[in-house]
Every structure is written in structure tokens, then in C-alpha cells.
Amino acid sequence: MGHPSRGSSLNNLSHDLQKRFEQTGHLEDLDESIQLSREALPLHPLGHVDCGFSLGILSGGLRNRFQQTGHLEDLDESIQLNRKALLLRPMGHVDRSSLLHNLGVGLWIRFEQAGHLEDLDESIRLNREALLLCPVGHPHRGASLGNLSLGLHVSFEQKGHLEDHDESIQLSREALLLHPIGHPARGFSLNNLSRGLRKRFEQTGHLEDLDESIQLNRDAILLCAMGHPDRGSSLNNLSLGLSIRFELTGHQEDLTECMSVSKQAAEDIYSPVSKCLLAVQNWVNFTWCHDLTQSNLDAYITGLSLISRSLSVMPMISLQYQHLSSVIKLPEFVSDGASQAIQLGQLTLAVEIIEQGRGLLWSELRGLRTPMDRLQALDPSLVNRDWFGHSLSDKRRLLHAQGDIIDRIHKVPGFETFLGRKSFGELKSAAKHGPVILVNCSWYRSDVLIILEQNSPVLISLVEDFYDQVETLVEQLTEARSLIKASPKRYNHVLRATLKDLWDLVVSPVVTKLQELHIPEMSRIFWCPTSILSTLPLHAAGPISHDNKKFLPDLYISSYTPTLTALIDAFNTTKLSSQLPRLLVAGQHDENLPRTKEEIHEVLQYQNHIPTTSVEGPAATKKALEQALVDHEWLHIASHGTLVPKEPFASYFSLAEKSHFTLLDIIRLNLPNADFAFLSACHTAEQSPDSVYDEVIHLAAAMQFCGFRSVVGTMWEMADVDGPEMAKDFYSRLLSDENVSRCNEVGAQARALSEAIKKMRARKGVTLERWVNFVHIGA
Template sequence: MDVPHLPLQNLDNYISLIQNLISFLPYHLRTPCVHSLAMARFQRYMLTRQRHDLDLSILRSTEAIFLPPPWGGAPPNIIQIFFSISLTLFHRARESRRPKDVKHSVMYLRFLHNQPLEIFNVPPDLVTEVFVHALAIQVELDLGQTQDIEEMAVLCLELLDSDISITPSTDSIMALFRAIKAQFVRWDGLREPPKKAIECLREANRRLPDSHQLSIALACVLFNRFNITYSNDDYEEATAILDKVIASCPPGGQFQVIALHMVAFLAQARSVFDGKPVNVEYAIYRIRTLLGGSSVEEPFRPGLIQELARLQAIRFDDSGGIDGIQDANSCNSEYSCRPSFRDLTESLAEPNGVKSLPITTERQHLEALLSTPRFTNVTDIVEAIEYCRVWLTSYPHSGLATLAGITLCLLLLRAFSYTDKMDYLNEAISVLQDHLINPGVGRCRFMVVGLLISSVTIRFNRLYRKEDFNELMELFPVAVNDRRGRTPERFTRSCEWARTARFFGHPSASTAYDCAVSLIQDTLTFAPTLEIQHSRLVAMRHSYETLPLDSASYLVHMGRLPEAIETLERGRALLWSEMRGLRTSIDQIRAVDLHIADKFTAINRNLEMLTLTALPDGNGGEVGSFEEMEPFGRLVVEQQKLLDDRDKIISQLRTLPSFENFLKASPFDSLRSAAARGPVIIINHCIWRPDILILIHDSPSCLIHTPNDFYSRANKLRDRLLDARKKGLDSDEYEVALRVVLEELYELVGRPVIQRLSELNVPEQSRVWWCPTSAFCSLPLHAMGPIPSDDGAPRYFLDLYIPSYTPTLSALIESNKHGSKMLEKPSILLVLQPDASMEQALEEMQVVQSVNTRVTTLISATATPPAVLERLRDHRFAHIVCHGILEPGKPFDASFKLYRDKRLSLLDIVRSRLPDAEFAFLAACHTAELTDKSLADEALHLTAAMQYCGFRSVVGTMWAMADTDGQHLARNFYKSVFSGKKQGVRYYEKTARALRDAVVKLRSQRGRGMTLERWVNFVHYGA
């Protein structure tokens, strides 16, 4: 007996009629009428929403199930009755949220779903749709099983495969999404959304691509999973979906606004998770785009501004605070209001019996938590501390609980710094310890561990508790090995770990040093250009300058000399090493795979061009399409893509035979080849234990122990020399200081080295190389003395041996590689730019032009930077006579002053490639001198740049050069090089001896007012 669809008034009459009819019918004939009455009351409920009708409909449907069949014949359509009661129960469950109603409706609908509904005139799709919604309610109320969501996913796929309209399918899939979200929140985001549910959402998005609602639902679930797994695939898929929604929606539309928020938060989450510069830039771009299109009243705006400030602070730190990189201070102008923590605390303290706050209220609390970093007043800090305490007590499972805990810790530490009350510090440590064991800490674990390390370190330094030290030794490896942490921060933690472990004799010191050294090179990839990389190293110089030396000294202490030498090589001249890796020979690769070789070459060339580019101007480009990302961000994105492509090729090559160690750190057996033509003397200037190491090609390395005051004496010598230089090179003060320095250097270094060389049977007049570190990079080791002699004549180190310098062993190995045509007489490119202060420059020109070889001269108007770089390719020798310029604190601006004050800078030289170059004589001031505040072990000067771009040997100057010395030195130097002696020896290999002999003759010209600084000034680098 079907129920007709009637208007409300007629429906009332129909219900009265059926009720009267039932009262007159015998008991066994009532079933159809009772069922019709139940359905009629359900229809009236749908029109009036009267709960009374819903309850009676359920009662009548239940009654109809148990009535006997009419007239003793066939049973009534029980399936239809079950359908009606299930539908009615579902509506009451959705309204009342009573567990009993929910469970019964799910039970009945599950039964119906497995029946052949079509033969009973019950619509299967409607049953499936209602079943999905009933399961959703069950999940939201936490009444069912974990399999409920997977069952919902299967049902939604059935709906997608059916012939029903789009709307029911979309509604059901959105019910599935709400269930996933409810379960995710209930589990505090600790469990991944079921795979079947994600597959269902993907299929729905594929079949209904124009449904922005479904697209955002899928992106949201992928976002949730990303917060657990940190899978880059989830991030990329979610971002692509959201970008499509943003592009296809009208500006300012509901779905576009939601997508903009989500894609910004997604980018922010990834930047927190791994801290890679490229992800920081993506997050900055996304948040700036969102801020650019939002109103000042936007509830999330203060939080976004704070997050943008945090990200730009990271960028500023990673760049070493270089000029032109925007820092956090530019983001805070809008965000200055202090919330009322007293009112917020009172609202939290009210017992409301709910697990979470309404979204609008939660936004207020989010803004309050984000405002605390600006507080400096103790009263404000104390109020905020109390607020965070109450928050954590009232809502321990809220999504903001982790933020509230971290905020509380930071406030407690700030309160401790202002008041020196240990209670604040102890509470901060307790809060962090509780958070660390909470599975919900997730992607904030690295931050929590770092804060705990800092806090426990403070307490340990105060109380020296053994428990605190043991905890630190457990925490350091956790932080250092957490790949979700930013590499610079992990590197800093590894250095702290190594220092602490070594100081207190903990056995983890060796592991700590290994971790730190392995991370040091990775820190450079956080900066796209050479200039920014250098600024980054300067900013962390406290760790960078000492770590390789400290680690090597520890290995020496353990008797592991080869590993100590490997460590020094890995940790010094990082910028040159990184650049040299981009010029790796591909001859071996070509023999294996020409296509890979060409691709690898192209990537390296593009990376080198990008690395050597200048910092782009401007940081505030217009927001909009991704192409309009600010210039610095685009630079970082481009660099990361090239690095990823390069890493893939390197990984591919390392799977091939004989390529297993391709571009890995050079082992000791390879490094010792640097001493193939003579010993290399390495001075490790370390505060823990300085040592002198002598690398021998075919014998074990040799160790020279140093006195206890070796470290401090070397620093004093460097400082005295640099301070006296301020008085002027021609001053009596500098002459006295240099004389004292040379004498003490001999006692400190020269005497024990000469004695050990003699014991090693290294004959006098042999080639030796100095590979200094730290303070010794500014000291004239080649001229130590005077050395006592039998005839009483003053001798210096260069009288006994032929000294050269090398920034690293790898640089020397590269310089010793033989090229083509090396035995032929080289031509010379003479570059000359005289002025009034260089009266003898023309005489020096005549000296060089008289050399018995082809000489090409660029002078005045022909000596422009492009012309010099172009002609250098045609000559194996170069002789440059001009002013050398240093810019304090800017080593890459060191330059040669050419025509009309045009500069040939260090970067210009580095950009050039001169594979056939052999030797350069830099007759200019400061060419081997470090700029003020530069990093000694990076060897960033013009001489090293010439060596890097291809010149195997280079003569440079440690300070300003006397104009009159150039012609005398050049005359004797070239006479020695082109004398015709030592047939079969490459010309550039004669330059070290030639310089030594020329300097000795220059020194002998006492009648010409020869001073120490004039002949000590000249140094030889390379082969």
C-alpha cells in the first residue's frame, strides 16, 4: 500500500484516515496499513520537522515487521519495511546524534545493502547513499570501527559507478571526507588516512574534475597525510590540485580563497618539515600571494604575517645576513596589538565540556600565541605563561596544543633570562620533556629537541648535574640525525655536541665530529650564489673556522693521521671545492655514456653560472603568477632544480663499475699524490692541540708535536703583523714587527720542520709546499729566519728550500695535472695599466717584452677586462702590472684596476675557463692577501682565483708592492725560467725556483734601501 505525495493539510487527513482504518481492521490485516501510516508520518516529518512524527514512524515501522501476514497468505514486503525504518532511524540519528539510533540505522542499512533491492522496488543507490551518511555519523561520534571509513570508500565508488546524478555522489563523498577529517582530529593527526579513502577521493576527482569541493577535499586529505609522512609526492599532488582550483575559480570566490589558504599552509608546513631554502621560498611566495589578496580584517592575517616574518628570518639567517635579503622586521608593521591574556585565560578556564573550540574562537587564541615573541615586559610574559598553562590543561588534545607548549617553553626561558629564577628554567625543561614523548609532536620534534638541548645546557652550566649531561648526550644525536631539521641548525648542533663530548671525555666525540664534518659542505647549498655562500660561512664562522681543525686534532690525538688529513681537506676552502666539483673532468663519463656526459656538463655549467651570478636586486615583486616570484626566490628555485638533476645523474653514475666513489671526498691514498714532487707541510692551528703534519708521497705521514703555547703565540704573531701594517709598510714599526715575526716563526715552526725534513732525508733545495690554516694563512712561512749558518751570513727558509703554498691538497693535485703542449715555449700575455704612482711600470714592460718568447701587450686603452679575459685564452703565461684593489669584507670584489678604472674582479676571473693556462705573474698589490674579516681557510684572494681558473702556478703578493721591485724581479725571474737549463721540465714547473732565485737577488740589493717587507712580499702558489 503506497503513500501518495500530498500537501500538508491533505497529508494530515490521510494520516487520520489510516489511523481510523487500522482501528477497525482485524489484527492479521493491519500490516499494510501500519506500514503506510509509518511512511505518512515520515513524510509529514520531512515537511514539518516534528520530532513526534519521526518517533511514531519508527514505532509503526517496527510494529509492521512483527505483525502476521494478512489473510494468512504471503508475507508483506519486509525489505520495504526495513528500508522505511532504516531511513527513519537515520534521520532521527542525524538529528539527535544518539548512539543507539546511529548504530541501529547502520545495522539495518548494512543488512539492506546486501539484499536484491530492485525486486522489492527499493532504490539501491538511495540505500547506498544513506548508508554512507550513516557511517559518517558513526565515525564522527566514534561509535564504530576503524574499517568504517574503508567501507564508506567502497560504497562511494559504487555510487560513482552507478547512474545516479552528480549531487548524491558528491554529497556522499563529502560525507566520507568529513569522516576522515573527524578521525584524523580524534587521533591527533598521528595516523594516516586510509589508502582506500584516498583512492576513492582521487577517483571522484578524476571523474568529476569540475567539482572544486571534491578537489579541495582530496587536497586536504593529502595535506593531512603529508603532515604525518612528509611525502613529497603528497605535497606535489595536493599543490597541483589546489593550483588548478585557484586558476579556474573567479578571483575572490569561496573555493579560490580556501585553496589559497590551503596551498599557503601546505607550503609553510613543508618549509617547517625540511627547511630547504627552495621550500622556504615557495612558502614565502604563497603567503605573500595570500596576503596580497586578503583584507586587513582577515582572521588569519596576523598569523600569516607572523609566519612570513619567521620564514624571512630563516632566509636572512641562511644568507648570512647579506645586504639586500629581506629580514623579519619588514613583516611586523601590521601586527602590533597585544591581546588580553587575562580575558583569554578566563574563557579557557570555564568548564564547557567540549574537546575543541569553535573555529572563530580558535583563531583568537592562535593570534594570541603568535603574538608572544614580541613581549619584553616581565608582567606581560608572566600573564602569557599563565595563559599557556591553562590552555594546555583545558585542551591538551587541541590542534594548537603543540604550539601552546612550545610558546610556553619560550616564554619560560625568556622569564628565566630576565629574572634568573631557576623555577622558570626547570618548568621549561619539564614542558619540553613532556612534549618530546608525545606522539603528536610530529614535525615540531626537531624544534622541541633543539629547545630542550638549549635549556638543559643552561642548567648543566649552572649546576653541573650528571643527569643533565647524560640527557644532552642522548639529545644531541637525535637532533643531528633528524633529517626533518634544517641543515644549518643540524650542523650547529653537531658542533655543540662535538665540543661538549670532547671537553668532558665522552666516547661520542668521534661520532659527533664525523656528523659535523659530513654536514659542513651541505650548508653551502642553502645559498644560491658564491657571495651568499661566503656570507653564510662568515655568519657561522665560530663553528666553521674551528670545526675541521678541531676534528683533525682529535683524530691526531687518536693516532689516526690519514683521517686527520682527509678531514682537513674536506673542511677547508669549501667554496673553491664546491666550484671545482662543477668543473669535474667528464672524460671517463664520455667513455661510458656520451648522453649522460653531455647532460652532466650542461647542468654543471648552468649551476656554475648561477653560483657566480650577482645577488639579484629587489625582494618585493608583484604577487600573482609563480613567474612573478621575487628574484631571489626564483634564483633559489632554479638552483634547487639543477642540484636535484645533478644528484640524480651522480647517483646513476655511482651504480656503474669503477664509478662507486664518483665525486665523493678524496681518500688519503688520493690526497698523498699532492706530495709527488715534494713534501707538503700542513699546520693545524687548533686550540685543543695544534700539530704540524708532513705529507710524504711514498712514506707514512709525519707528525711534529708543538709546545703548549703554540696556539697563542701564533695568534699573537698574526695580530702583531696586521696591527703594524696599519702604520704603513714603509714604517719603522712594520719593519721591526716583521723582523720579530720572522724570527719567532722560525723558532715556532721553522726549526722543528727543518730538523724533521733532514731526518726524512729531504735534501736542501728541494721543493716544499706549505698548506697553512687559520692564523698561519697570514704569516710569511716561506721567509722564516734568520737561520744560523756556518759562515754567519743570514739565511731564511727560502734559502734552504724552494717554498710554495697551496690552499688545499686538491688544488695542488689539480695544478700538477699535465695538459697538452706543455713542453713548448709558452707565449706571454703582458697586461699593463700604469699611472702616476707606478713610474717604473714601463721599465717592467720592457723587461717582459725582451724575454725570448712571443709577448702580446695590452696597455692602457687596450687593457680592458673583456680584452684581457679574451686574450688569456691564447697565452699560457700572463704577466699583469697594475694596481691590485682590496675591498674590506668583500673578497669577491678584489680586483685588478685596468683602463679608466674598469675592474677585472675575482669573480670575473673565476668565471673564465683557461684549461691551457700555466703561469701568471701578478705584479700588483695585495694579490695573495686576505681581505679584512674574510675567512682565512677559504683563501679568497686573486692568486687563488687565478689558480682555480686554470693557471697551474701563480706568483702573488702578500701586501702592497713597491713599484721599483717589479722590473728587477721580472728580469731575474724570466731569465731563470727561459734559461734553457733543465731540459724536459715544463716551464711552469721552473717558476717556483725562478721566483726564489729572483727574490734572493732582490734581497741582496741593500744599497737600494731594500727592506724585509719588499722581498718577503712575493709568494708562489701551485705546481
């Protein structure tokens, strides 16, 4: 410390570690390089002769790490540091060309992520300037040629200017000549030229271009040993070329090699997950086009494992959600994979796939609460080695070893599915209190799987265009809801038509099958819809008769569950003690919710039946609510509920002092005594239109996650007038003298809501959307 050469030594070691990472792909080298660069930077402030070098070294490390982890803040910081460094290298400076090169690469990568053409255009301009500074014989000329070639190739794909494409291929050939066998950049140059030739084949149909492209890719793979950071890209490019040539020639050897290469690319644990998922998508598309159903199913299963793996290296739930939103079309991917299993007659596997792919974020969060005590008692070495308690960097480095440890854990009795796909044998216990109706909504085929506790799944195949019809229903209902205040009659008409279509398309066949299975009327059923269907009110489908008065609630008591595991957990945590629950009533006093006081008054009418605490008005702060929840099993909250577009974890209940009780606040709670929550607010069981539907991220699901095994919520905006009436009818059923001793039994709240909705429907002037709004979730 304090030595005048310390900064230079740190930078030199950082530089060497980055070079070793580029050859080996070992992430610990990259992490250490960045750490050393950050330590060196304050030792070389502005004005120091080595300031530009320090900025450049750190920028390069962050850019490389972004390509491995996908953390956009690393890439943004890299570009910012590069711009600062470039200002210190004016025209004529010996290092200007390398900084132009690095900034151009960073901007091109950011263009790939965000799609902003100004980043691409600036990248090309910088690379042209860099090339001018690297004449024939310059050691960096090959890199400049390759980067400019790549930028022009992408520009052609975006804008269609043929001159960009021709120049790109010409530059790629020149770069390859400068990167002979043994040169570390030869693989990049081979891939670059291969990509350009394949694209030119697509334009001209000249098979010799495609043949050369494939051979160049094969050569590139030979230079990328297992663990090399470019191996996944090379495999992906070869897979694409082989699939195109097979389409043209029908040569079986191309098909066989394409399948093998796709599988290798998807399963390369050293490649960035984004590259692996791209390989899975190629694998899926190719096998689907050629009716290779079993291989197609294998691709989906591999993809689901990759998606789960990708979440484990992301430190924040917001990043995980962003990843799921952008990396792959998740709802379609899960449902399409299940449809392949159904096509092969593997119904239990279809159930397992849907469960694995739905609610991934909830599953990841539950994994953080996985009890390890029993595993430690059976095999302490698997827990004491702390494979799962390391930092984020350690987790990435131990990924391969972690797989070995998980394999060992799977051999311990009772842990066969630890952190993996749960077996149908476990999942069917979700149906212990009534059949679970899993509706798989896929563009390829759509089906219902009725899950019974003692039997295999029962299949109902739906109409061929089911997905298209559901998509139309969602669009029509969403549009009508956006205009509800201007045209309430139109909305009511669209909603009625939607409920009728839902009955005809899916609910009527389900009811017919339930009756064949001798499921008694007015018993409980549990809906678990997938993809876009999860936004529609299946629980209220109908009418079921010509008099237009009877709907599904007149036949069965419907509940929803986001996943089978969530329902199983809800049943397993149900409080069956004879002790009465303690009810917390919370609500804000707001002039825009004039009936809230009346609603709270109605709930408090039953404080002589069960222990009740009220936190309302100015006292109903976020802090007061969180503290009180610890000591109460039940919650009734009357408040504003608000969705935040594109930020589902920011959705919130409004409380006193203008505080927000957000979805993220809720999932941070751990309430072991929680049992039942009535969320008397708008949008509490609604996902925002831009959500990843199969993640089921809404306020009610968050309540269930933090411990409430039974929740009443709302599908959309709630009429203020319904608060007091619903509370009165609900609690008069649940806490009546004859029912209060059984008020915390499984199904008690669902039955109470069913009765309250029947009374609401019977009242004059109650529109369809008001009673359809209320839903029950959980046990």
C-alpha cells in the first residue's frame, strides 16, 4: 500500500487475468480482474498518465462480465468508462484505436440487448475510425476489420442495405487472413465470415456460400475447447447452417449432426445461459418442423432446466423477473413443452413440466426457505460443506460442482426431487380436497388435465383453434375494460359474451367430465390455467342454461391456485387447532373510498365471535400493519389497491401517511401464523397486461407466499359500494354461531365467499362484473 507502482501492478495483473479468462472461460479470473481494476482506478485519478489505461482495463472486464451474466449495469458502466477514457486519448494518441474498438464493441452489444439503432450506428462509426488508425501491418487491424464487419452485417439485417453486407464479407475475409491458425482471434473471424456467408446464401441461394459457412463453423469449434466462452456461439451457428442445408438437400447426416450440435450447445454449462437458451430455441424449432416429437420434448425439458439455472445466478428478484420477461417467451415455452408431452401420451410428465415452468420466481424464493434440518440429520456432509451459501461469484464458479452435490442429495430418501422437477406422485396431493383442473393453453394444441388424488390425469382435448379464440377473448375484454367508464353497457355485454364463450370452449366439457367422474355438485374444484388464459374469469363461466340465470358457481365452488405446489403448501399449513383465529382489520380513511369506514364497522360486528384488532385511519401505517400481522392469523384489509405497469413487484396497498405496502414488502414477510386474508381492494388478484402470465405475480399470490394459505381477492377494479355488503355477507356466513367453531377448516372461506356472491347476485342493480370480480385463491 502506498507504493508508487502499486496501481500499475494492479492493472497489469488485471489485464493478464482478463486474457486468461478469454482463453479458459474461468469466471473467477474475470471477477478478480474487475476487483483489482477497481482498486487501481483511485490510484490513477484524472491527470495521471495511467488514468486512461485504468479506465480501459475496468471497462473491458465489466463488458466481458456482462456477456456472462447479463447484468445491464455492468455494460452501461463499461460504456461510460470507455467514453471517459477516449476523451483522454485525442487524435494521434497511440492508444486511441484500441479505445475506439472497445467502445464500438460495447455499443454493439448494448444494441443487441436494447435494439437502439443509434448505438449500432455509433458503433460502426467508431469502428471505421479505428480501422483508419490501423493500416496494413498494424497489430490491431484484424480486430478492427472483424468488429466493423460484424457491425455492418447487423446493419444489413436491420436496414437491408446490400452494400453493407458485401462490405461485411469482404472485411471478414481480410480479417481471417490476418488471423492464421494459432491466432487467438481466429475463432471469432471464422464465425464472423461464416455468419455473413450464410446470410448471403439466404439472399442469393448459392449453395457454395452455405457449404463454406458450415465448414468455417466446424473449424471454429475445433478452436473452442470445452469451457471456451465462444464455444456456444460456434455451436449455435453450425446448428443453424446444418438445419438450412438439411431443408434443401434432405441429407440425413446433416439432420443427425444438427441434432447433436444443438444438444451440445444447449447443455454447455460454461456458456452464458442466453446462448444456451438460443440453442434450445433452435433445437425446438428444428425438431418441431420435422415432427421429431421426442427430441422436441427433450429440448423443452432442457430449456426449463436452463431457465431455472439462469435465475440462480441473479441476486435480485427484479433482475430475475426482467430476465424472464426478455430471455424467452416463457408462457408459450412451458405450455408448448407440455403439449408435446401430451402428444406423446405422457400426461404425468405434462403436469410435471407445467409445474416446473410456472411460478418460477415463487419457486426460487421458496428455495431460499427450503428446510435443511432433515437433510443435515441424514447426511451432514451435504449441508455442512455450504455449497448453497456462497456469494454470487462463488455460486457461478461452483455451478458444475453444485450439480454433483445435488445428484448426491437426490439419492437421499425423501430428497429425490430436491431443487428439481417434482414428480406427479408428489403433485397429485394437490387434489386432496377436490379435483385440480389444469388448462394447458398452447398454440400447437390445448388440453385440460384433471388431476385427482388417487388416479392418473384425465385428459380433455380442446378445439384446435382454442389458443386463437382465447387470445381474441383477452383482447376484447381488455379493450372493453379500458372503456368501462365511458361505455359500461358495452363492457357488460363483452363480459357476458366472454363468460359464455369460456363455458362453451372449456368449462362445459370440464363439467361434463366432472359429472362422469361423480364429483358432487357444490363441492370444491381448483382452477390452474396457463398462459393468457390465466387472465380470464373461468370461475364465473356461463350461463349454463337457457334461462341465462345459472352459472358455474351454481354447480361448483371454484378456487384458483398459481401452482400445484402452492396449493399443497396451503393444505399442509392449514391451522386445524380448536383455538379461534385472531383477526386484524386494517383500512385507510380516504375521501375516494367513502364506504371504507362502513366496511370496517361490518367486520367489527364479529369481534365478539373471534379476537379482533383494528388498525385504521391515521394509525394504519405500513409499519403498524407489519408489526400487527405477526400476532394475527387473519387479515381483512380495506384500501386502495394499485397495479404498477411493467413493475409488478411495486404494486401496492395504500396506507396512512401516504405509505405503500408493496408486493415486494409482502414477500419479504415471514408469517408462520398467517392463515386467511380478505383483500378488499382493487386489482389484488390481477396481473398487469405486460406481465409474464405464468409467473402469477399479484398481491394475492404474494399474500399466499408469505404464509396466508387462503386468500380472497379481486380480478379488477372494485366498486366501493360492494365493500360493506360483501363483508357483511361473507362474515355472517363464516362467523355465524353455528359456523364459527369451524371457521378455519379447509374450504370454510371458499364456501363463505360462494354464499356471499350468491346474495350479491340476487340483489337488484348488481351488474355482472361486480360479482365476477371476487375470487378465492388457495386452500
